[in-house]
Amino acid sequence: MQTASLAFRNLFRNTRRTVLTVMLIGFSLTALIVFDGIMRGMITLMVDNITGTLTGEAQIHRVDYRENLDVDLYLDNAAQIESQLQQDASLQAFAPRVISGAMISSSYNVSAGLVYGVDAQLEKSISKISEAVVEGAYLSGEESELLIGISMAELLEVGLGDRIVLTLSEVDNGELAQALLRVSGIVEFGLRELDENFAFTNIAAARRTLGMTDQQTHEYALRFVTPLSLTDSSSALLDELNNGEIEALNWLELNPEISLILEISRYSSLMIGAVLFLLASLGVINSMFMSIYERIYEFGVIKAIGTRPGDISKLILFEALFIALISCGMGILLGAAIGAYTSTSGIAFGEMEFSGISLNNAIFSEFHIIQFTQFPIYVVLLTVIAAIYPARFAAKIIPSDALHKSL
Amino acid sequence: MLLFKLAFRNIFRQRRRSLLTAMSLIGGYVLSVFSFSMSEGSYNNAITFFVQDHTGHIQIHKEDYLQRPKIHKSIPRPDELSAILDANERVASHTLRVFAPSIAYSDTDNTPAQVIGVDLARERATSTLAAKISAGAYIGPELDGEGYYSAMIGAGIANNLNIGLGDELILISQGADGSIANDIYRVGAIVGDRSSADRSTVYLPLVASQEFLSLPDAVHEVSILLKDDGLAREEAARLQELLPEFTVDPWQVVEATFYQSMQTDKQGNVVFLGIIIFIVFVGVLNTVLMSVLERTREFGVLKAIGSRPAKLALMITVETIMLTSISVLIGVMLSAPLILWFSLAGFALPEPMDVGGVLMSHLTGELSLYVFAVPMFLILGFAILISIPAGIRAALNSPKEAMRSH
Numbered sequence: 138m139q140t141a142s143l144a145f146r147n148l149f150r151n152t153r154r155t156v157l158t159v160m161l162i163g164f165s166l167t168a169l170i171v172f173d174g175i176m177r178g179m180i181t182l183m184v185d186n187i188t189g190t191l192t193g194e195a196q197i198h199r200v201d202y203r204e205n206l207d208v209d210l211y212l213d214n215a216a217q218i219e220s221q222l223q224q225d226a227s228l229q230a231f232a233p234r235v236i237s238g239a240m241i242s243s244s245y246n247v248s249a250g251l252v253y254g255v256d257a258q259l260e261k262s263i264s265k266i267s268e269a270v271v272e273g274a275y276l277s278g279e280e281s282e283l284l285i286g287i288s289m290a291e292l293l294e295v296g297l298g299d300r301i302v303l304t305l306s307e308v309d310n311g312e313l314a315q316a317l318l319r320v321s322g323i324v325e326f327g328l329r330e331l332d333e334n335f336a337f338t339n340i341a342a343a344r345r346t347l348g349m350t351d352q353q354t355h356e357y358a359l360r361f362v363t364p365l366s367l368t369d370s371s372s373a374l375l376d377e378l379n380n381g382e383i384e385a386l387n388w389l390e391l392n393p394e395i396s397l398i399l400e401i402s403r404y405s406s407l408m409i410g411a412v413l414f415l416l417a418s419l420g421v422i423n424s425m426f427m428s429i430y431e432r433i434y435e436f437g438v439i440k441a442i443g444t445r446p447g448d449i450s451k452l453i454l455f456e457a458l459f460i461a462l463i464s465c466g467m468g469i470l471l472g473a474a475i476g477a478y479t480s481t482s483g484i485a486f487g488e489m490e491f492s493g494i495s496l497n498n499a500i501f502s503e504f505h506i507i508q509f510t511q512f513p514i515y516v517v518l519l520t521v522i523a524a525i526y527p528a529r530f531a532a533k534i535i536p537s538d539a540l541h542k543s544l
Numbered sequence: 545m546l547l548f549k550l551a552f553r554n555i556f557r558q559r560r561r562s563l564l565t566a567m568s569l570i571g572g573y574v575l576s577v578f579s580f581s582m583s584e585g586s587y588n589n590a591i592t593f594f595v596q597d598h599t600g601h602i603q604i605h606k607e608d609y610l611q612r613p614k615i616h617k618s619i620p621r622p623d624e625l626s627a628i629l630d631a632n633e634r635v636a637s638h639t640l641r642v643f644a645p646s647i648a649y650s651d652t653d654n655t656p657a658q659v660i661g662v663d664l665a666r667e668r669a670t671s672t673l674a675a676k677i678s679a680g681a682y683i684g685p686e687l688d689g690e691g692y693y694s695a696m697i698g699a700g701i702a703n704n705l706n707i708g709l710g711d712e713l714i715l716i717s718q719g720a721d722g723s724i725a726n727d728i729y730r731v732g733a734i735v736g737d738r739s740s741a742d743r744s745t746v747y748l749p750l751v752a753s754q755e756f757l758s759l760p761d762a763v764h765e766v767s768i769l770l771k772d773d774g775l776a777r778e779e780a781a782r783l784q785e786l787l788p789e790f791t792v793d794p795w796q797v798v799e800a801t802f803y804q805s806m807q808t809d810k811q812g813n814v815v816f817l818g819i820i821i822f823i824v825f826v827g828v829l830n831t832v833l834m835s836v837l838e839r840t841r842e843f844g845v846l847k848a849i850g851s852r853p854a855k856l857a858l859m860i861t862v863e864t865i866m867l868t869s870i871s872v873l874i875g876v877m878l879s880a881p882l883i884l885w886f887s888l889a890g891f892a893l894p895e896p897m898d899v900g901g902v903l904m905s906h907l908t909g910e911l912s913l914y915v916f917a918v919p920m921f922l923i924l925g926f927a928i929l930i931s932i933p934a935g936i937r938a939a940l941n942s943p944k945e946a947m948r949s950h
Contacts, residue, residue: 157830164823172816204738205704238656240647246614247718249645249656292612304647306654313647313654329801394897409816412575413823419568420827423561427834430558 140448144455148463151428158424159464165413166468166516167475170509172409174476174502175484176402182500184367187395188388190326191264191335193232193358194365195375195387202355202384203391206251208237208308208347212383215352225374227361230262234356235343239305241285241336243293250289250334252303254343263358266324266337273297273322276339283318286332287325295320303336307348316346365389367399414515418523421460425453425527436531437539446532453531457524458517465513476504547855551862555870558835565831566871569923572824573875574882576817576919578909581883583813585890585910587806590903592773594802595795596672597741600638600767601776602783603798605791609764610798615644615720618762619790625766626666628786634779638768639663639670642753646717646725648697648746650705657701658745659715661753661763670769673747676740680709680733685749693752694732700743702734709734715746719758727756741903817919825926832864832934843938844946857935864931865924872920879916887911 148155188194197218202210212218215233222231235254240247257276261267266284267275276282283301285293295301303316318338326332344351365372370387378385389396429436436449483499555562595601603610604625609617619625622640629638642661647654664685668674673696674682683694695713702708711731719725729748736742754760770779776794784792796803836843843856886909896905 154830154834157826157833161823161826161830164826168819168823205700207704240645240656242718246612247645249658306647311653397894397897412571412820416568416571416820416824416827419564419571420830423564423568423827424830424834426560426564427831427838431838 140451141455144452145459147428147452147456148459151431154424154427155460155463158420158460159467161420161424162417162461162464162516162520163467163471165417166465166512167471169410169413169512170468170472171475171479171502173406173508173512174472174479174504175500176406177503177505178480178500180367180399180402181503183395183398184388186328187392188364189265190328191266191331191358192388192391193263194361195359195372195385196391197357197359197378197383197385198355200382200384206236206238206355208306208355211235211308211349211353211355212357213353215354218354218357218378218383221378222357222359222374227363227372227374228359229362230259230360232256232259232263232358233340233354234260234358235340235347235349235353236355237305237343237347239303239336241289241293242302242304243295243299245294246292248289248292248334250336252305252336252338252343254338254340254347256340263360265326269324269326270322271325273320275322276337278339278341279321280339280342281318282321282339282342284322284324284337285320286335287323288329288332289334289336290320290323292333297321297323301336303338303346305347307346308353309348312348314346314348316342318342410515414519417516418519421457421520421523422526424460425457425524426530428456429453429527429531433534433539436534437536440534441536441540449534450528450532453528454521454524457521457528461517461520464520465516468516469509469513472508473504476502476508480504547859547862548866551859551866554835554859554863555867558838561831561835562867565828566867566874568824568827569868569871570875570878572821573872573919573923574879575820576922577875577879577916578882578886579813579817580919581909581911581915582886582907583810584912584915585887585908586904586906587810588910589890589906589908590802591795593903594799595769595773598671598767599795599798600670601770601773601795602768602780603793603795604766604768604783604787605764605793607791610791610793613643613764615718615757615759615764618642618720618759618764619766620762622761622763622766625787625790629766629768632783634771634775636769636771637666637669638766639666640750640763641667641765641767642750642757642759642762643764644717644725644753644757646715646746648701648705649714649716650707650711653705655701655704656744657698657715658742659717659748659753659756660745661748661750661756663750670767673735676736676742677733678736680731683732683747683749685751688730690730692728692730693749695729695752696733696735696747697731698735698743698745699738699740701746702731703738707731713746715756717757719756721758723758725756725758727752817922821919821922821926824923825930828864828868828927829930829934832860832931833937835863836860836934836938839938840941840946843941844943847941848943848947853939853941856941857939860935860938861928861931864927864934868924868927872923876916876920880911883909883911883915885909 199210199212222228233256237252239250239252241250257278270284271287276284297320299320301318301320303318305314306312307314361372365387370389372387375385375387479502483501485499604619606617606619629635640663644659646657646659648657668682677696678699683696687693697713707713709731713729713731714726715729716726735747770776777796780792780794846856890906890908892906896903
């Protein structure tokens, strides 16, 4: 106990040095907390972008369908799949879709795009289409309705009520089919790919144009009661659905490049943490040595009067421990303050687009309990470990050498 | 000179401290260079890829064709433009292109296809199209025995239509005059594989595409490759003045989404490096201040025997800069082999990553002066900055007080 209080007092003999060392360690911890918070915020934004916009949390297709979006590879037992989906308690909602590439032409221009036939009601609980409508109205189920992306509307030079002709090929026989629709709404997702290339119509109209029966569907998008998260993306339902014919995949499997981005960000967090603490440890060692050199005479004296080397080591380690604790206090406070600010007002990063996911919204950093538990514990441990070397040095001081004092 | 000698010796008075400080400086420097090199290298790699793949350094269009492509926004009499570009010594090569969305048919199937008509000889010299051919051979611009032009089709189309080399391909689109365009072509080559960006593209000889779309003697795009890839913007501005009737854009504008993403990402990197270096320098400030405090008595003596305060301050600055320079030098020696290895080998990402519409498949380092110099100046700048308070402290030292301290 006496060693501890001695160590604590020693810190304030050279307050400036202690403050600088505390700043060094504290800022490292702050940087780590803030960085982790931003990373978490970015990942949440990405995940929301994927699962919230159009994809949903999981999708069901015919095997091989995704490779080319071949219209002939449809699921042809809608009733059976839907009843299975309805009975499953883990599922919150699902929506069927028929999808086809099409030539989309107005009186002025023509563009290639993807046409989604969607169920207006069911789709509301899966995707953001209804919220993305910026002009006109969402689908109501009426015959000739069509929603198109805002960039496509600009390209085709059309507005509400204008005529659009879809040219596509029927399933199975490949016959060319055309449908005349009117623009009933314009959607803006803020994602380039969707705004440029996508059009949405009612599933019944799309099926009729494509020559599909109401039992034939290209895709089911699913939403679960408990969201499939990064860490737990498994689902008994998906496992059950998968067979040689049908492929049921969660959003991580549907977007393999996302797992890569997550991997990279996790890896970079780890690397940054390691580097920060390497630097901080060097600072700690340096600062401890300085304080030992300054007191070398003192150590010589207390050793000469019988203090054990172990006690001297303990003293230095206690000093390091206190520095670490004070640093953590400062780091946590500062980290929490910056985190609180960035989590409410966000950080505008300018425009970025990775893997078709645009991050043009501000990123709101996120708190996580480990930022305030695990991180500080690592900091304390590392600081004390870093102090072992100077502590051993202090323990080995030879009084007769130490008492020779130079200028 | 004496000042430098003194400063140099002072560094070695406390070897352990100098060494520890140097280590954190070296660590900070190597990390900065590494992350700088990786981001520069990977992005430059991606830029080189799309510039050579299709974008070129500069593109010329009519009006806002780039943002809102329409068939009639075409560049008339491209030969005149070609003559100007061929005479420009900064231009390595250029190619002429025509674009149209269409539907491609075989006997049984159909699929949407992007038709690109290219000046075959010029395209070969400008883009990597010829190298992307996975089956068949680069086509010629002439009609075959049955009066068909040849076409090079993306692997996705070949797969969707179940056709191969020598088979017939029917294209339907809308002509510039509003008529329905349709014609039959002979598949002469397959381009790329089913995951390539141009899997749904049909490449036609320029003349064939012009006939197909009723667009005689006109093109939609001129893509230019420069000899010096750093001058895209300057040269684009120069060409724009020369060709006021067209729109001339450097790749930074053509691939604007990618460019913005890259700039943002790079800015983020700089901020991050700034933080790392800041933390390093909190440690360095600590050391420098300590070394000044330790020598309070010494400075008092120096001042008493007539040293100027400015000289003392300068000595502290020189000491700090020297230590920093030595550290940076060692940092360069340590990081050079690392960077060299990454610039030669790089590593492939398990899945290519799409950045603003550009696929990045490799992380590669860049070995250039820039990569080493920027962190170096950043660190030296910080070193000078923190030596100021320490220097002032040494300069303000009062001999009387100083010699009383122990």
